[in-house]
Amino acid sequence: MQYPEAIDYLYSRLPVFHRIGSKAIKPGLGNTLALCEALGNPHQKFRSIHVAGTNGKGSTSHMLAAIYQLAGYRVGLYTSPHLKAFTERIRLNGQPIGEDVVAAFVTKHRALIETIEPSFFEVTVAMAFDFFAQQAVEVAIIEVGLGGRLDSTNVITPMASVITNISYDHTDILGDTLPQIAGEKAGIIKAGTPVIIGETQPETVDVFRDVAVSLQAPITFADQQYAVEDNGVVNGFRQATVSHGGVSPRTIELDLLGSYQLRNLATLLTTVEVLQLQLPVSAGDVEKALAAVTSLTGLKGRFQTIQNSPRVIADTAHNQAGLVALFETVQTLPYEVLRIIIGMVADKERANVLATLPPTAVYYFCQANTPRSLAATDLQVEAAEVGLLGDIFADVNTALAVALQQASPNDLILITGSNYTIAELIDL
Template sequence: MQYPEALDYLYSRLPVFHRIGAKALKPGLGNTLALCEALGNPQNQFRTIHVAGTNGKGSSSHMLAAIYQSAGYRVGLYTSPHLQSFTERFRLNGQPMPEAEVAAFVEQHQALIESVEPSFFEVTVAMAFDYFARQQVDVAIIEVGLGGRLDSTNVITPEASLITNIGYDHTDILGETLGEIAAEKAGIIKPDVPVVISETHPETEFVFRKKADELNAPILVADQVYSILDKGLVSGKRQVEVLREGESPLAVEIDLLGTYQLRNLGGVLATVSVLQSIWPVSVEAIQKGVATVTATTGLKGRFQTLQEHPRVIADTAHNQPGLVSLFETIETIPYQTLRIVIGLVADKDRSKVLSVLPQTAVYYFCQAQTPRSLSASDLQAEAAQTGRLGDSFTDVNKALRSAILQSSIDDLILITGSNYTIAELTML
């Protein structure tokens, strides 16, 4: 079996969330456990860090991987969804899983897949565990797909869990209040396993503390321990000073430029701190890791500059809290006119998303080539009802070309709204 054939088999046979949404989910961990059991339980053959959260879990996972790679460890990284290539989901020391490995896994385990009838995501989780076990990684950073308690990745017992933040997203699946959503995320907390919470929130902190207390899990709320001071952008990197009581100030620079990354950084540093007895990491490795995340792990689409004059930035923010954080960063950048290329999925509450978009921007509404995508014309009409005006395009690249043609060199073009929209950019 060749790679294209294997990929076509997975997409055509299995329900895929990024194509059909919640209908692709298979409740419970039974399928994942069955796959892992047949594979010899590879998830028990290496040590892990488990990362959940509404926003920031992908960036935090990549930062952790970059730090441990910089410290000399053999690091596996599992994230989802991918942007441009399926193999991006599985990285070994920053390099995507070889296509031949995907083909071999599908060919070897086709009968198992057809027997268990898992979802697309359940197969990718099992594939990741099998790959990392065979590659004998020192540590694997495992990002939750959706929620936590019933997520397929939750069959692991990690050395630590990290929960980045809680916001309104996937409310049809995870709950309609922040407390309900937090309870689903708290499902990754394991007995006696340390858990780090990146951000304090009055509606969710008690949920995490109660769950941690029930399971005797040491808990650390990062922003109650670390102060992260933004020193601005210098030479294309964000300069930061980290303060922790009883320790000398730590100066770091981050190549992930969004100001929201400062909140992620605290959780990452706290996680590294609680795991020092397992994976010792020097200050120099931390500094090198966070300064070279994009080069070290291949992370894309997080406040990523695609060109200058006019400046074009791509960011995968796709829900209300993510977009609020994104526009906090946008407001720190000088520009003449803000032009926003945006596409959204159809199966989410778009009113909250539209409410945080600036009314003074010029809009270019588009749609990704996936069944979940909201049509550009429908998005244009909904946005117009809220005073956000612009033209519609059937393709993100056409929308971007139009924005560039209409821009002066001092304008700022932002492409956002959906992972799937960003994934189709030819400039990425």
């Protein structure tokens, strides 16, 4: 079986979340455990850091991977969803898994897959763990797919569990209150294993503390350890002054320019500190890595500049909290007219999301080529109800072409609303 055949097999045979949403989820960890057992329990053969959270878990995972990679470790990175190619989900020292490796795995284990009948995500997780074990990674950064307690990645026993923050997303699956959502994400906390919580939130702090105490897991709230002051974008980097205890403040530069990344900064610095005895890294390596995350790990779609004059920025924000954070950064930029290209999925609550969008912008409504995508016509109608006006387009690239034709050199074009919308950009 060649790579195209293997990918077609995975997509056609197995339920895939990005195509059919929550129907693709197979509750429980049984399938993943069965796959791992048949593969020789690869998840027990490497050290790992488990990263969950509503927003920021992908960026935090990539930044942690960059730090340990630059420090000389052999680093695995598992994230989802991918933007352009399936192989982006599984990386070794920043490089995607080989297409031949994917094809060989599917070919070799086809009978196993057909016996267990796992989901697409469960197979992907098992493939990643098998690859990391075979490659003898020294640490793997594992991003949770959805929630935590019942997520397929939750078969690992990590060196540390990291939860960035809690806000409303996937409420049909995780619950419709912040404590309920926090309870699901707290499911990645393991007995005696350090847990780092990125943001202290009144609604969720007791949830995390109670679980940590019950499991005797040392808990640290990152925003109580590090104070981060935004210095804005300086010489092409997001610059911050970081203070920590009695240590002299230091300046850190990020190549990820969104101001919301500063919330992730305290989280990952705390994680590195907690693991310093097991995975020592120098302050210099941390600073160099954070200035080069995109080149070290291949991360895309996080306040990414596609072109200048007019400036075009792509960002995968797709829920209310993510978009609020995104527009905090947008408001710091100079522009004459803000033009927003947006596509969304149909199986998420949208009223609060649309309420966060600026009514003064010019809108270009589009839809991604996936069954989960909300029709652009429906998005236009729902947006108009809250005063957001614009035209509809068949896809994101058509919308961008028109926006570029209509824009002046000093306008800002923002593309957002869904991973799937960003993924279809030709020039990403």
